[in-house]
Amino acid sequence: MDESFSICDNCGEEILKLNFIIHNIACNKIFCKCCICSIIIKKEDLYMHMQDHQSVICSCGMKMQKKEHSNHQSNDCVNRNVLCDYCELEVPLSNLDEHVIECGSRTDVCEKCNNRFVLMDLKIHICYECPMCSKSYPNLDHYQLHIYDKHSDI
Numbered sequence: 001m002d003e004s005f006s007i008c009d010n011c012g013e014e015i016l017k018l019n020f021i022i023h024n025i026a027c028n029k030i031f032c033k034c035c036i037c038s039i040i041i042k043k044e045d046l047y048m049h050m051q052d053h054q055s056v057i058c059s060c061g062m063k064m065q066k067k068e069h070s071n072h073q074s075n076d077c078v079n080r081n082v083l084c085d086y087c088e089l090e091v092p093l094s095n096l097d098e099h100v101i102e103c104g105s106r107t108d109v110c111e112k113c114n115n116r117f118v119l120m121d122l123k124i125h126i127c128y129e130c131p132m133c134s135k136s137y138p139n140l141d142h143y144q145l146h147i148y149d150k151h152s153d154i
Protein backbone atom coordinates (compact mmCIF):
# COMPACT_ATOMS: atom_id res chain seq x y z
CA MET A 1 0.00 0.00 0.00
CA ASP A 2 1.12 3.49 -0.85
CA GLU A 3 2.84 5.02 2.21
CA SER A 4 1.52 8.47 1.48
CA PHE A 5 -2.08 7.41 2.08
CA SER A 6 -3.99 6.56 5.23
CA ILE A 7 -7.44 5.11 5.65
CA CYS A 8 -9.95 7.40 7.25
CA ASP A 9 -11.70 5.58 10.11
CA ASN A 10 -14.77 7.60 9.64
CA CYS A 11 -15.54 7.14 5.94
CA GLY A 12 -13.17 4.31 5.00
CA GLU A 13 -11.62 6.28 2.12
CA GLU A 14 -7.92 6.36 1.32
CA ILE A 15 -6.79 9.85 2.12
CA LEU A 16 -3.51 11.54 1.22
CA LYS A 17 -1.58 11.77 4.50
CA LEU A 18 -0.87 15.43 3.83
CA ASN A 19 -4.58 16.13 3.85
CA PHE A 20 -5.50 13.67 6.53
CA ILE A 21 -6.07 16.04 9.42
CA ILE A 22 -8.08 18.43 7.32
CA HIS A 23 -10.05 15.60 5.83
CA ASN A 24 -10.70 14.13 9.24
CA ILE A 25 -12.17 17.31 10.60
CA ALA A 26 -14.34 17.81 7.55
CA CYS A 27 -15.24 14.15 7.36
CA ASN A 28 -16.36 14.01 10.97
CA LYS A 29 -18.59 16.97 10.33
CA ILE A 30 -20.27 15.34 7.34
CA PHE A 31 -20.12 11.60 7.83
CA CYS A 32 -20.64 9.22 10.68
CA LYS A 33 -21.03 5.53 11.17
CA CYS A 34 -24.32 3.92 11.98
CA CYS A 35 -23.87 2.16 15.31
CA ILE A 36 -26.32 -0.57 14.35
CA CYS A 37 -25.29 -1.65 10.85
CA SER A 38 -21.87 0.09 10.63
CA ILE A 39 -22.48 1.76 7.29
CA ILE A 40 -20.97 5.18 6.66
CA ILE A 41 -23.66 7.72 6.21
CA LYS A 42 -24.04 11.48 5.93
CA LYS A 43 -25.01 12.97 9.26
CA GLU A 44 -27.97 14.67 7.67
CA ASP A 45 -29.26 11.28 6.50
CA LEU A 46 -28.70 9.57 9.81
CA TYR A 47 -32.07 10.46 11.20
CA MET A 48 -33.87 8.91 8.24
CA HIS A 49 -31.55 5.94 8.37
CA MET A 50 -32.22 5.37 12.05
CA GLN A 51 -35.92 5.27 11.26
CA ASP A 52 -35.21 2.16 9.21
CA HIS A 53 -33.72 0.48 12.26
CA GLN A 54 -36.71 1.27 14.37
CA SER A 55 -38.85 -1.69 15.03
CA VAL A 56 -42.43 -1.85 13.93
CA ILE A 57 -45.10 -4.37 14.68
CA CYS A 58 -46.79 -5.73 11.61
CA SER A 59 -50.50 -6.36 11.46
CA CYS A 60 -49.70 -10.05 11.82
CA GLY A 61 -48.17 -9.33 15.23
CA MET A 62 -44.55 -9.90 14.20
CA LYS A 63 -41.93 -7.41 15.36
CA MET A 64 -39.23 -6.38 12.91
CA GLN A 65 -37.04 -3.53 11.74
CA LYS A 66 -38.87 -0.98 9.69
CA LYS A 67 -36.71 -1.52 6.64
CA GLU A 68 -37.64 -5.21 6.60
CA HIS A 69 -41.32 -4.52 6.88
CA SER A 70 -42.22 -3.99 3.24
CA ASN A 71 -40.28 -7.09 2.24
CA HIS A 72 -42.03 -9.04 4.97
CA GLN A 73 -45.40 -7.74 3.88
CA SER A 74 -44.97 -8.85 0.31
CA ASN A 75 -43.29 -12.20 0.99
CA ASP A 76 -43.73 -13.64 4.46
CA CYS A 77 -46.59 -11.97 6.24
CA VAL A 78 -49.56 -14.18 6.99
CA ASN A 79 -51.68 -11.09 6.39
CA ARG A 80 -50.20 -10.42 2.96
CA ASN A 81 -52.47 -10.32 -0.03
CA VAL A 82 -52.37 -13.13 -2.51
CA LEU A 83 -54.17 -13.53 -5.81
CA CYS A 84 -57.21 -15.75 -5.81
CA ASP A 85 -56.94 -18.33 -8.61
CA TYR A 86 -60.59 -18.05 -9.42
CA CYS A 87 -61.50 -14.36 -9.43
CA GLU A 88 -57.99 -12.83 -9.59
CA LEU A 89 -58.77 -10.54 -6.69
CA GLU A 90 -56.17 -9.90 -4.00
CA VAL A 91 -57.20 -11.57 -0.77
CA PRO A 92 -55.39 -11.55 2.61
CA LEU A 93 -53.64 -14.90 3.02
CA SER A 94 -55.36 -15.48 6.34
CA ASN A 95 -58.74 -15.33 4.57
CA LEU A 96 -57.69 -17.16 1.45
CA ASP A 97 -58.98 -20.62 2.38
CA GLU A 98 -62.35 -19.23 3.28
CA HIS A 99 -62.46 -17.06 0.18
CA VAL A 100 -61.40 -19.85 -2.18
CA ILE A 101 -64.04 -22.24 -0.87
CA GLU A 102 -66.69 -19.62 -1.53
CA CYS A 103 -65.19 -18.21 -4.71
CA GLY A 104 -64.36 -21.61 -6.18
CA SER A 105 -67.92 -22.86 -5.73
CA ARG A 106 -69.29 -20.35 -8.19
CA THR A 107 -69.99 -21.89 -11.56
CA ASP A 108 -68.97 -20.96 -15.06
CA VAL A 109 -69.28 -22.38 -18.53
CA CYS A 110 -66.27 -23.94 -20.24
CA GLU A 111 -65.60 -22.15 -23.51
CA LYS A 112 -64.59 -25.36 -25.18
CA CYS A 113 -67.15 -27.92 -24.19
CA ASN A 114 -69.96 -25.55 -23.17
CA ASN A 115 -70.60 -27.44 -19.99
CA ARG A 116 -71.20 -25.65 -16.71
CA PHE A 117 -68.78 -26.43 -13.91
CA VAL A 118 -67.99 -25.34 -10.40
CA LEU A 119 -64.87 -23.15 -10.85
CA MET A 120 -62.70 -25.56 -8.86
CA ASP A 121 -63.55 -28.32 -11.33
CA LEU A 122 -63.47 -26.04 -14.35
CA LYS A 123 -59.78 -25.32 -13.66
CA ILE A 124 -58.80 -28.96 -13.66
CA HIS A 125 -61.21 -30.64 -16.05
CA ILE A 126 -59.86 -31.84 -19.36
CA CYS A 127 -61.73 -31.24 -22.58
CA TYR A 128 -61.29 -33.88 -25.21
CA GLU A 129 -61.50 -32.09 -28.49
CA CYS A 130 -62.59 -33.99 -31.54
CA PRO A 131 -59.96 -33.55 -34.27
CA MET A 132 -62.60 -33.95 -36.95
CA CYS A 133 -65.26 -31.44 -35.96
CA SER A 134 -63.62 -29.65 -32.95
CA LYS A 135 -66.48 -30.48 -30.64
CA SER A 136 -65.18 -30.83 -27.06
CA TYR A 137 -66.25 -33.20 -24.32
CA PRO A 138 -65.23 -33.06 -20.68
CA ASN A 139 -65.69 -36.77 -20.37
CA LEU A 140 -63.64 -39.40 -22.19
CA ASP A 141 -66.60 -41.75 -22.56
CA HIS A 142 -68.70 -39.06 -24.19
CA TYR A 143 -65.84 -38.14 -26.44
CA GLN A 144 -65.35 -41.73 -27.53
CA LEU A 145 -69.05 -42.11 -28.01
CA HIS A 146 -69.04 -39.04 -30.21
CA ILE A 147 -66.18 -40.39 -32.33
CA TYR A 148 -67.89 -43.70 -32.63
CA ASP A 149 -71.22 -42.08 -33.40
CA LYS A 150 -70.23 -39.41 -35.90
CA HIS A 151 -66.90 -40.36 -37.34
CA SER A 152 -66.63 -44.13 -37.15
CA ASP A 153 -67.23 -44.49 -40.87
CA ILE A 154 -64.04 -42.55 -41.72
Ligand SMILES: [Zn+2]
Nearest residue numbers: 008010011027
Ligand atom coordinates in the same frame (compact mmCIF):
# COMPACT_ATOMS: atom_id res chain seq x y z
ZN1 LIG B 1 -13.20 10.39 5.98
Ligand SMILES: [Zn+2]
Nearest residue numbers: 034036037038
Ligand atom coordinates in the same frame (compact mmCIF):
# COMPACT_ATOMS: atom_id res chain seq x y z
ZN1 LIG C 1 -27.73 1.47 10.20
Ligand SMILES: [Zn+2]
Nearest residue numbers: 058060077078
Ligand atom coordinates in the same frame (compact mmCIF):
# COMPACT_ATOMS: atom_id res chain seq x y z
ZN1 LIG D 1 -46.77 -9.41 8.98
Ligand SMILES: [Zn+2]
Nearest residue numbers: 084086087103
Ligand atom coordinates in the same frame (compact mmCIF):
# COMPACT_ATOMS: atom_id res chain seq x y z
ZN1 LIG E 1 -61.76 -15.36 -5.63
Ligand SMILES: [Zn+2]
Nearest residue numbers: 110112113127
Ligand atom coordinates in the same frame (compact mmCIF):
# COMPACT_ATOMS: atom_id res chain seq x y z
ZN1 LIG F 1 -64.51 -27.98 -21.08
Ligand SMILES: [Zn+2]
Nearest residue numbers: 130132133135
Ligand atom coordinates in the same frame (compact mmCIF):
# COMPACT_ATOMS: atom_id res chain seq x y z
ZN1 LIG G 1 -66.42 -34.85 -34.02
